[in-house]
Amino acid sequence: MTTNSKTINTGVGLRLPHLVEVVATRPPVGWLEIHPENFMANPHAMELLVELSRHYPISIHTVGISVGSADGIDRTHLKRLRALVDQIQPFLISGHLAWSTYRNEYLNDLLPLPYCPETVRLIASHIREVEDALGQHYLIENPASYVGFQSSTMKEPEFLSELVDQTGCRLLCDVSNVIVSAHNMGYDAYEYMRRLPADAVGQLHLGGFTPEPDFADSGSDMWIDTHAAAIAEASWDLYAFALQRFGPKPTLIEWDSEIPDLGTLAGEAFKADRIFQRTLSMMSREAPCASAP
Numbered sequence: 001m002t003t004n005s006k007t008i009n010t011g012v013g014l015r016l017p018h019l020v021e022v023v024a025t026r027p028p029v030g031w032l033e034i035h036p037e038n039f040m041a042n043p044h045a046m047e048l049l050v051e052l053s054r055h056y057p058i059s060i061h062t063v064g065i066s067v068g069s070a071d072g073i074d075r076t077h078l079k080r081l082r083a084l085v086d087q088i089q090p091f092l093i094s095g096h097l098a099w100s101t102y103r104n105e106y107l108n109d110l111l112p113l114p115y116c117p118e119t120v121r122l123i124a125s126h127i128r129e130v131e132d133a134l135g136q137h138y139l140i141e142n143p144a145s146y147v148g149f150q151s152s153t154m155k156e157p158e159f160l161s162e163l164v165d166q167t168g169c170r171l172l173c174d175v176s177n178v179i180v181s182a183h184n185m186g187y188d189a190y191e192y193m194r195r196l197p198a199d200a201v202g203q204l205h206l207g208g209f210t211p212e213p214d215f216a217d218s219g220s221d222m223w224i225d226t227h228a229a230a231i232a233e234a235s236w237d238l239y240a241f242a243l244q245r246f247g248p249k250p251t252l253i254e255w256d257s258e259i260p261d262l263g264t265l266a267g268e269a270f271k272a273d274r275i276f277q278r279t280l281s282m283m284s285r286e287a288p289c290a291s292a293p
């Protein structure tokens with residue numbers, strides 16, 4: 001990869017306000033992740049993305065593939081996504097454990113699902129369909145949770161483990177989503193991480209969250225996964241734990257609203273990289289020597 005200074009391992013989400021500057025300056029981040037829906041209907045942005053794909057590994061993170069929708073997958077969208085995959089050859093493709101379509105309507109939100117065997121079967125069949133259409137693994141991301149269902153019979157880590165067992169899919173662990181969900185739903189974020197199937201985790205996300213002001217008067221202190229702030233200390237701490245538990249995995253900084261200048265975004269990626277390097281060197285010092293008697 002050609003960059004203008006030392007390249008780091010961590011990637012950043014490529015958002016349209018930064019696109020021209022990233023093409024012009026090629027910041028020394030490790031890779032770029034895109035929301036394909038932002039590019040597929042924008043020929044100029046597509047042209048610049050193809051140019052960037054010659055210089056950076058690209059990961060595709062879909063927001064329009066609704067694996068949790070009872071109506072099934074939008075096959076037209078899937079075909080357009082496959083064409084993009086063939087064009088830019090992403091090293092990872094991922095999407096959310098959520099539903100976002102109803103009949104022909106896109107709801108512009110990531111809506112929650114009850115965790116039960118029936119939902120596992122539905123999503124497993126959709127993951128197989130998506131992976132067959134795209135020709136590679138589709139990583140499923142844990143959501144930020146705000147409500148639960150009385151009909152749920154499984155905890156989220158068990159639900160994700162079951163999906164992995166039934167489909168062979170891999171997981172994208174959004175570390176900040178774990179922090180947000182653990183706070184909102186009242187569970188232990190570290191215990192959640194211990195219960196995820198470590199071998200299936202193929203990527204990590206870090207994003208900013210904010211307290212929900214609408215709930216302040218009610219005495220609630222709900223946290224919202226806004227991607228509108230710097231990464232919280234609790235997320236950095238859990239990130240170091242995630243690296244110890246899952247091993248070195250491609251890590252991405254997400255920032256989608258109140259998007260800062262590119263230098264600030266890259267600064268978060270550098271911070272992640274320092275934790276990545278420090279954690280790995282600590283683990284290598286602690287690991288027993290393989291040749292020791």
Ligand SMILES: [Fe+2]
Pocket residue numbers: 141174205206207254
């Ligand atoms: Fe994420």
